[in-house]
Amino acid sequence: MNDIIDTGRLMLLLNELRLPAIKHLWPQFTERSDKEGWTAARLLMSLAEHEVAERDRRRIERHLGEAKLLAEKTLDNFDFAAVPMISKAQVSALCAGDGWLEKGANLLLFGPPGGGKSHLASAIGLSLVEKGWRVLFARTSDLVQRLQIARREFGLEAAIQRLDRYHLLILDDLVYVTKDQAETSVLFELISTRYERRSVLITANQPFGEWGKVFQDPAMTLAAVDRLVHHATIFEMNVESYRRRAAMARKKQGPGRTAQYATTKNVGPLTSSDNQTES
Ligand code: ADP
Ligand code: MG
Numbered sequence: 001m002n003d004i005i006d007t008g009r010l011m012l013l014l015n016e017l018r019l020p021a022i023k024h025l026w027p028q029f030t031e032r033s034d035k036e037g038w039t040a041a042r043l044l045m046s047l048a049e050h051e052v053a054e055r056d057r058r059r060i061e062r063h064l065g066e067a068k069l070l071a072e073k074t075l076d077n078f079d080f081a082a083v084p085m086i087s088k089a090q091v092s093a094l095c096a097g098d099g100w101l102e103k104g105a106n107l108l109l110f111g112p113p114g115g116g117k118s119h120l121a122s123a124i125g126l127s128l129v130e131k132g133w134r135v136l137f138a139r140t141s142d143l144v145q146r147l148q149i150a151r152r153e154f155g156l157e158a159a160i161q162r163l164d165r166y167h168l169l170i171l172d173d174l175v176y177v178t179k180d181q182a183e184t185s186v187l188f189e190l191i192s193t194r195y196e197r198r199s200v201l202i203t204a205n206q207p208f209g210e211w212g213k214v215f216q217d218p219a220m221t222l223a224a225v226d227r228l229v230h231h232a233t234i235f236e237m238n239v240e241s242y243r244r245r246a247a248m249a250r251k252k253q254g255p256g257r258t259a260q261y262a263t264t265k266n267v268g269p270l271t272s273s274d275n276q277t278e279s
Contacts, residue, residue, distance in 0.1 A: 007027075010026070011023060014026070019051050020051075020054070021047075021050045021051040021053075021054035021055075022047045022048075022050070022051050025047065025050055026047065029043060029046060029047055029050075030043065033046075056132075059132075060129060060130060060132065063129050063132075063133075063134050063135070064126075064129050066134075066136070067125055067126075067129050067134075067135045067136060067137055068136060068137050068138065069122045069125050069126050069129075069135070069137045070118060070119070070122035070137065073118070073119040073122040073123050073126070074123050074126060075091065075092075075095070075123045075124075075126075075127060078116065078119055078120060078123050079242070082116065082239060082242055082245070083115070083116060083120075083237050083239055085235070085236065085237070085238070085239075086120075086235055086237065090233075091120070091124065094107065094124060094233065095124055095127035095128060095131070096131065097128050097131055097133045097167070097168075100199060100231075100233070101128070101133055101167045101168060101199050103196065103231065104194060104195065104196045104197045104198050104199050104231070105199055105231035105232060105233070106199055106200050106201065106202070106228055106229070106231060106232040106233075107124070107199070107200075107201040107202075107232065107233050107234075107235070108201075108202050108203075108204070108228065108229070108232055108233070108234045108235070109121060109201070109202070109203045109204070109234075109235045109237060110203075110204055110205075110206070110207045110234065110235070110236050110237065110238075111205070111235075111236060111237030111238050111239065112205060112238065112239075112240075112241070113205055113241060114240070114241025114242055114243055114244060115237040115238070115239045115240070115241065115242065116237060116239070116242050117172075117203035117204075117237055118172050118173075118203055120235075120237075121137070121170050121172060121201050121203050122137055122170070124201065125137050125168065125170055125201075128167070128168060133167045133168060134165055134166045134167050134168075135166055135167065135168045135169075135170065136163065136166040136168075136169050136170065137170040137172065138169070138170065138171060138172065139172050139173055140171040140172060140173050140174045140187070140202075141173070143171065143190075144186055144187055146159070147159055147160070147186040147187075147189075147190065148186055151186055156186060156189060160189060160190055160193050161193075163190070163194075163198075164194075164197075164198055166198070167198065167199060168198075168199045168200070168201055169190075169194065169198065169199070169200045169201070170200075170201045170202075170203075171200055171201070171202045171203070172203050173203060173204070173205070174202050174203065174204040174211075174214060175204045175205050175206050175210065175211075175213070175214055184214060184215045184217075184220065185220070187214075187215070187224070188215060188220055188223070188224050191224050191227055191228060192223075192224075192227060195227040195230075196230070196231070200228070202228065207236070208225050208229075211224070211225055
């Protein structure tokens with residue numbers, strides 16, 4: 001029996017089979033295996049495990065690239081003490097993804113500017129990607145514009161379908177969408193298509209009372225809000241701007257003002273009274 005193998009040919013075969021980790025690792029693994037007397041099965045198992053681990057790592061890297069998350073906004077550098085109404089434990093549970101992304105439930109973050117909505121949304125997105133979920137972070141106005149272009153080219157349905165590959169679509173700053181009827185209807189199409197199948201995370205400065213200004217037609221507003229909140233967790237982040245508080249704290253050399261009023265709640269189906277604009 002001839003134990004000499006043609007390593008050049010082996011490299012070609014591993015290339016052909018697209019097994020880059022094994023291609024890289026086999027010389028050191030086989031050497032160790034010979035030295036330590038591993039069984040052939042154990043060697044094969046180790047190589048296979050490394051290939052799969054490497055594949056997972058590359059996939060997550062790819063998903064991170066496509067997610068377009070905000071740079072350097074993580075849960076580690078999010079100060080939970082600044083938003084006392086949000087429980088870190090609840091956020092951690094959401095970051096596992098199980099239990100809500102599978103059923104297309106939603107997460108809604110409301111609060112005034114600077115309160116950390118975009119930071120928290122992006123950080124949750126990052127955690128989810130690291131756990132293997134696919135996420136896309138988009139400014140709502142940018143995404144609406146893209147969908148509008150798609151619609152003009154008769155490709156709206158396909159464009160919305162392509163977003164299906166994302167388990168979570170983060171629509172940052174919903175209320176800043178301009179109030180043009182055509183724009184709001186592409187947003188409505190998107191929300192309707194994802195309903196109970198794929199999750200959305202929405203951040204908005206205004207709670208539902210003001211959404212009549214996003215979706216001009218009241219029936220459309222009600223239908224959109226109804227779908228969004230049907231299976232949703234809502235965080236009301238009614239805190240002062242984090243930066244302003246930090247600046248004031250530095251100035252006073254003391255702690256910033258504390259949050260005044262806020263709640264975290266899970267909501268059930270919406271009633272029409274939830275959609276009344278303030279008079
Ligand atoms: P919003 O989207 O609610 O307007 P941002 O998430 O953009 O607010 O927050 C404004 C800035 O303040 C960002 O740089 C963000 O990282 C920071 N920030 C806000 N809240 C927190 C927090 N709780 N911990 C750490 N940084 C925060
Ligand atoms: Mg924001």
